[in-house]
Amino acid sequence: MTKQVERLDRVIIRFAGDSGDGMQLTGDRFTQETASFGNDLSTLPNFPAEIRAPAGTLPGVSSFQLHFADHDIMTPGDAPDVLVAMNPAALKANVEDLPPGATVIVNTDEFTKRSLAKVGYAADPLTDGSLAGFKVSPVPLTSMTVNALAEFDVSKKDAERAKNMFALGLLSWMYNRPTEGTEGFLKTKFASKPTILAANLAAFQAGWNFGETTEDFAVSYEVRPAKLPAGTYRNITGNLATSYGLIAGARLAGLPLFLGSYPITPASDILHELSRHKRFGVRTFQAEDEIAGVGAALGAAFGGSLGVTTTSGPGMVLKGETLGLAVMTELPLIVVDVQRAGPSTGMPTKTEQADLLLALYGRNGESPVPVLAPRSPSDCFDVAIEATRIATKYRTPVIVLSDGYLANGSEPWRIPDTADLPDLSVEFTTAPNADDGAFHPYLRDPETLARPWAVPGTPGLEHRIGGIEKSDGTGNISYTPANHDLMVRSRQAKIDGIARDIPPLEVDDPTGDARVLVLGWGGTYGSIGAAVRRVRRAGGTVAQAHLRHLNPFPEDLGAVLRSYERVLVPEINLGQLALLLRGRFLVDVISYTKVRGLPFKAEELAGVVQEVIDRAE
């Protein structure tokens, strides 16, 4: 039979199942297929911290949401158009997010009395009418996969495990995705297990064929490639972009890269990735703890490496004392904090942006540190390079505030031409710098206020640095009141001065007459951007700006804030940027906050923006 093909401009799909069902892999494969097809896309993996939570339970549900479109999009989407639920728990955990009319594909084999009872379903939702508002497609995914693999020499368990590939095949048919990528991926992954490879390929093909032949699915869909700016693209997650940005930064600076790190969710993937690139001369040191990770990075920086440490909130707290030492010794250092929901252990796999004040002020004494935040997964690349620039030019630790959403989420990235990347080459000091022919390790560059970086092995420049207050210029120990006052102010002035070396704040105000500005920072860029688009489509007038530099702020930030009647500041914390803005600029910004471990929904934010516009009028 010939099936109808319907064209859509965008689709949001959520794959949901047990932690062991392979939903992250399925989502990732569908994303790669979608990327190679040329759609714009944005993803939101959402999984529990437990590696294998008890099977079939609500806490064990793992999901992967993908938004793809024929135009440029900014978020993984608020509500899924399609939910693939591999068991009752996956249905129950996600059904409330579905808009009326959404498609629900359920694996009926798992809807047994026992599985239903496990998640508190008194009656079978597939038959009790509770899903009446949705288009439900019941598919016995498990048994169809097992049947399809009957002639393969695989155990029943292995056959059942291939059901995610059956689901992927079905969805790939439904949205006309190219399949070569997934086939190639499986061939590499199971190269040493030919039987398992054959079974997975067969399950994938069986899912596709089922879609094509069954009458249950009458329509397949087409989402045309997006008209993105010309270039070569790849799909990239935030953690991968950060890793590449660090390798690129070190290369551009002409320094060897040294990563000292301790595994922590959701930052570990940066350690994993960098440990694979030894041919770039990257040294990765898996330390005994967070403190040793940053300590080793600082030691390597003293020796002339680009020292980097990566972590998340709880680890960030442990690194505080060494960060203070880096401030005092004025050595370049990059600290990547992939923020997660806190306090304490909090929710390790869920996102949040509540470490801003920690990054700015979480150390003893006056301890200024530049703070940057990427706005999207691919932006992590540019921010890592910018962190390298500031750290090496100003001889200072730099904190990069990524977050769990950016780290694991992905989007298409236009691959830069390496010739277009900035030259960050570093010149070590090799000759005495003082009038008396001596070397003064704290004699500052008059423009940047950076101190010289003379590395061990340089003859004639032997010097001692450390955490005790230094005498201006010579760097010798000093407890003199006036000197301490001077040094505290000099360190602050050095960091403040970076504001002259960063671009002014970009404000998106197409009509030029907006009275309301929405200002965000970090990972909320996509949600805020999508909300602003909605408001504008509905006829509203609003300006948007997003901060990449959180310390120091762009020089014109105060003027921008004062040029709008109202400034709305949405944050996934309890108003930390709002506090800073009020304190710094005496502007009474409107703080809007949510801390649910998830990104903002564009629809919700659009409502908030509209409300502020209405009140301003």
Next chain:
Amino acid sequence: MPSDNGFDAGQGFRGLKLVPRSDTAYRMKDFKSDQEVRWCPGCGDYAILAAFQAFLPELGVPRENIVIVSGIGCSSRFPYYLTTYGMHSIHGRAPAIATGLAASRPDLSVWVITGDGDGLSIGGNHLIHALRRNVNINVLLFNNRIYGLTKGQYSPTSEPGKITKSSPAGSVDTPFNPVSLALGAEAGFVARTIDSDRKHLTSVLRAAADHEGASFVEIYQNCPIFNDDAFEPLKDPAERDTRLLRLEHGESLRVGPDRGVVMGDYGELVVADVAEAGADRLVRHDAHREDPGYAFALSRLDRPAFAHVPIGVFRDVRRPVYDELMAEQIADAQAAQGPGDLGALLAGGDTWTVG
């Protein structure tokens, strides 16, 4: 010292094989900085500093290739008094900082100066991990069995019952034996010496520098203010020979003229009367035993209360060196795949082209 360790002044110390050699004939004064030394009068640190400054020319490497990294405490002021590169870091973290430096710069001779509080209390974790990894650093732990810089609280090496400001009724802590701890942490080189015996101290420094990988040296150091004469039984000419056990590789273990070390039924070591036990039963010191059990048994002879205290090199065993393994992996990757091409890295994976 250890005549058996193969040290050859012509070839230089084996632990410094990746450090450039220097033609400069340095003298002790070349390593004395212009900073005023600010330890209390009579502090054991002065003697250690003098011995160290006098020893450094022996290394035969350029002064600029020597780095001293310390933590916090009286001993950690050490870097300021030397003309090498140095970092006076934060409490307990010197082994971690030195690890990053040594692992990324094999052309440096890196020395960690720490104390019993810095190295065994707040920084205990970093110390044991640096030792097990066998990073090419030399750790000198000045053990005065007290907190000096914070004015006299008991330390993790203070004897039980110690009465201090923070333990007016006597400390109820069980102390660490630093040598036992280092051996338990898989250290390849473990030694002990005493601040007042410059000749012995220098010989141990020499052996430590010659060791490839992490070397751990405990130096008994007197604190005249808060724990004066803590090591007096080991220094008093009338008493010391009945307590000190000088370790010499290949030599029988003897304590004074009449007594020596024999092995008990369970592998433990005991001090016995030589005439009674028979000279042929005396244990011959072997610093190169793979199994650390013997060295550990030696380290337990000091109980109770300095009964018998071995000094010298307990263990000196060649193990793979962390920084060399790290460099090897990089060299292997570059040899197999060529140096990294940034453009190819960024453009790797599944790509598609628009326009």
